[in-house]
Amino acid sequence: MRLQRLGEVGSERSGILGEDGRIYDLGGITGDIDGAFLAGGGLARARAAYEAGELPLLDGADGMRVGAPVARPGKVVCIGLNYRDHAEETGAALPPRPVVFMKDPGTVVGPYDEVLIPRNSTRTDWEVELGVIIGKRARYLESPEAAKECIAGYAVSHDVSEREFQLDFSPQWDLGKSCETFNPLGPWLVTADEITEPQDLRLRLEVNGVQRQDGNSKDMIFQVAEVIAYLSQYMVLEPGDVINTGTPAGVALGLPQNPYLRAGDTVELSIDGLGSQRQTFAQA
Known part of the structure; x- marks a missing residue:
């Protein structure tokens, strides 16, 4: 569905x-x-x-306006550096364990809503990600197989980031991830039974018609079920929670001249089987 x-x-x-x-x-x-x-x-x-x-x-x-496909997620949990090519483009070593950070659930907006560039931002960046919606309480799961039973479905997720806030202003990443409107989600919650292989989905993103990201979820370092099982050892995942599972290479941070987003820019992104998004960026 x-x-x-x-x-x-x-x-x-x-x-x-x-x-x-x-x-x-x-x-x-x-x-x-x-x-x-x-x-x-x-x-x-x-x-x-x-x-x-x-x-x-x-x-x-x-x-009607299209809203996020799940209302009021209790939390948005994100996995950083989860694609080999993205870790390489940022100059980071491949992580031995999932890199976990949190994002304010209030950042979740509709897939076509306007996204605001924060005041004093100089490095607002894009990140297309496979979003996972939890459908069953996950606590101390014993295996990735058990984790699969906790997935309600999947959605296109846009983990918008402000790199100066994220990397320069705090030892944690949350400041650069939790600005208002920084997580467009949708257009659909596609139930897990329709996505037979979540580790073979193509993710694409364009900025002003120029392709910037073109990756595949098979290149994740830690697969979806592994991530859920891992997180469940440290926090309880509740129905309605959203997990952002990482982004492939092609973000502005890793590109020559770092072409960060500006007011008036348009970003379009899609994932196989999950639909597409389109946002225009504006100054807060």
Whole structure:
């Protein structure tokens, strides 16, 4: 299934993208696509209602804003330097363990929303990432196989970063990762059963029509299930949490002349099977 949230910020309505390309209303199943919905068997109920033909069309869906496909994630956990080519372009050694940092959940916005360049920013950068949405509580998981059972689905995630804030202003990365609007997510939550091989997905990103990133999730140092199992040894992952699993080479930080983002720039990004995003950047 492909689940989507449509409508103005704070008033989004939930739906399923049907095989006919139309959006079917989940209002009779849930008030929102959030942690409680995922934890309470919401995906199974939504699938059953859709397959039984019980869902009405979502009126006016074509003209609605597309929101992030999961509401109010409790946390956004990120993995840094998780692609070999990205570590190499930044001059970093390959990490022996996952590099973990947190991102303010309030950064999560819709896939086509405007993204704000922070005041006093000089090095705002792009990062296309495979986002994972947790569907089942994960605590001290015994293996990557057990971790797979905790995945609700996947989404395109844009881990926007301010490199000066991230690398120069603090020994931790959070300052450069948690600026407002810095995590567009979506357009869909694509359920795990539809992505048969999450370690073979092509990730692409363009800035103003120029290709900057073109990678594949098979090049991750730590695979998705490994990351979830690892994190569960140190924190409890709850339904609705989002994990950003790293970015391939091609970020501004690693390019000649460091072509960082400026107001008016447009970024387009996509992942196989998960759809695409497009954002225009503006000054905060």
